[in-house]
Amino acid sequence: MTPREVLAFLRERDVKAVDLRFMDFPGLWKHFTIPAEQLDEKSFEDGIGFDGASIRGWQAINESDMIVVPQPDTKFIDPFRQDTTLVMICNIQDPLTKEDYSRDPRNVARKAVNYMKQTGIADTAHFGPSLDFFIFDDVKFDQNSHSAFYFVDSVEGAWNSGRDEKPNLGSKIPYRQGYFPCPPGDQTHDLRSEMMRVMMDSGLTVESHHHEKASGGQCAIDVRYGELVQTADNVLKHKYIVRNVARRHGKTATFMPKPLFDEFGCGMHVHLSLAKGGKNLFAGSSYSGLSDTAMFAIGGLLKHAAALAAFTNPTTNSYKRLVPGFEAPSALAYSQRNRSAAIRIPVYSSRPDSKRIEYRMPDGAANPYLAFSAILMAMLDGVRNKTNPGQPLDKDIYDLAPEQLRDVPKPPGSLAEALRALEKDHEFLMHSDVFTEDVIDTWIAFKRREEVDAIRLRPHPYEFALYFDS
Numbered sequence: 001m002t003p004r005e006v007l008a009f010l011r012e013r014d015v016k017a018v019d020l021r022f023m024d025f026p027g028l029w030k031h032f033t034i035p036a037e038q039l040d041e042k043s044f045e046d047g048i049g050f051d052g053a054s055i056r057g058w059q060a061i062n063e064s065d066m067i068v069v070p071q072p073d074t075k076f077i078d079p080f081r082q083d084t085t086l087v088m089i090c091n092i093q094d095p096l097t098k099e100d101y102s103r104d105p106r107n108v109a110r111k112a113v114n115y116m117k118q119t120g121i122a123d124t125a126h127f128g129p130s131l132d133f134f135i136f137d138d139v140k141f142d143q144n145s146h147s148a149f150y151f152v153d154s155v156e157g158a159w160n161s162g163r164d165e166k167p168n169l170g171s172k173i174p175y176r177q178g179y180f181p182c183p184p185g186d187q188t189h190d191l192r193s194e195m196m197r198v199m200m201d202s203g204l205t206v207e208s209h210h211h212e213k214a215s216g217g218q219c220a221i222d223v224r225y226g227e228l229v230q231t232a233d234n235v236l237k238h239k240y241i242v243r244n245v246a247r248r249h250g251k252t253a254t255f256m257p258k259p260l261f262d263e264f265g266c267g268m269h270v271h272l273s274l275a276k277g278g279k280n281l282f283a284g285s286s287y288s289g290l291s292d293t294a295m296f297a298i299g300g301l302l303k304h305a306a307a308l309a310a311f312t313n314p315t316t317n318s319y320k321r322l323v324p325g326f327e328a329p330s331a332l333a334y335s336q337r338n339r340s341a342a343i344r345i346p347v348y349s350s351r352p353d354s355k356r357i358e359y360r361m362p363d364g365a366a367n368p369y370l371a372f373s374a375i376l377m378a379m380l381d382g383v384r385n386k387t388n389p390g391q392p393l394d395k396d397i398y399d400l401a402p403e404q405l406r407d408v409p410k411p412p413g414s415l416a417e418a419l420r421a422l423e424k425d426h427e428f429l430m431h432s433d434v435f436t437e438d439v440i441d442t443w444i445a446f447k448r449r450e451e452v453d454a455i456r457l458r459p460h461p462y463e464f465a466l467y468f469d470s
Helices: 001-012 107-120 191-203 230-247 293-301 305-312 318-321 368-383 415-424 439-458 459-466
Strands: 015-022 029-036 050-051 065-070 085-093 124-136 139-144 149-155 206-211 218-223 252-254 268-276 330-337 341-344 357-361
Touching: 001 085, 015 065, 015 268, 015 318, 029 050, 050 206, 065 268, 085 107, 107 206, 107 230, 107 368, 124 149, 124 230, 139 252, 149 230, 191 206, 191 218, 230 252, 268 293, 268 368, 293 305, 293 330, 293 341, 293 368, 305 341, 305 368, 305 439, 318 415, 318 439, 415 439
Parallel strands: 015 085, 330 341
Antiparallel strands: 015 029, 050 065, 065 085, 124 218, 124 252, 124 268, 139 149, 206 218, 268 357, 341 357
């Protein structure tokens, strides 16, 4: 798709507005909109200016001017706007030097792909994320100096089995039994089908949708894998569509990793493989039909998993998911079928071209550009250094005796711990300036100041139950 073809598309579809989107440093999609008449071929070369100082983690006030450069191949019609609106995802540049901005997450992802090609190891990295989310009917929360609370509700939640709904028709989903129920228990089916169709109309290839394991509206919609940057773009489109279809029906959706206590959390399991010249490099004759390249990639992921968590599990809430008993990773190990291991080797198909690994650590709160880039850099580091992943852990982790678990590494227990790991272990990210020292330092400082310390300094509501009468 060329700029000229985009302009022709605007005329053909009678587009009224052009929405320019990019991702801020922590991981939220941002946008501003221009009249369709203002877009011309020069816009794709010279870019369009905006205030970068108002974007979290970006420029200082004395160097605030930045430009967005629309990428024609990312265009899609926004399915939720009243006037016909064309969306394009943008790269960020400095207006004086025209250099790509180092803290633009999409730029980091593009550099990671270029570095992979420079190594000669592979020319394509396939990423296939599976995002979980909750659909709620009501959400309230507040935080101030003298009070704090949250409240979420779902019509299908087990906690509403005794509520007076005039009438209550039952069919609530029992706790931890939400996987694949049929309607009427699955009360989000039609909503997910609408999300699926809107995704497909917007250019995504959807493979399936289903209810997930938790009570209270946990869902998943799986889209087809793709190359790194395109897949990160698609994650943002996926989340945008889920949230807006839910809002259209008076509901709300969240990708928060652990919104419900003592229930399954929401992950973003990522299926991974490397290819070169169209050949899947992960197919071979080692464990579970994997190649030596795949085993070394697993070694790299496990070696750097604690540091990776600062990007793949980037919130304080993320670590409430990574606990035993809920099929989330509780061991930094790999296994053919064990879903409590950080890396699983799917056995759905024996075809060499479909051989892949599944990294189960990430969650949907991650900035996909940074998370996917860090994952790729860890895999490449493992391949370059022929990192041995050790023996697989094919036993049920929950049935192992304490002495057997003693030597099995575990994920970080908190965001603070993950940030400390990243401080100590980030050289593998910095080859060819994919991640710069400035990006690493800014990420760590932002997360500590805005999230770790913000949570650490506040009383928790449950502390009143524990300690008020002490």
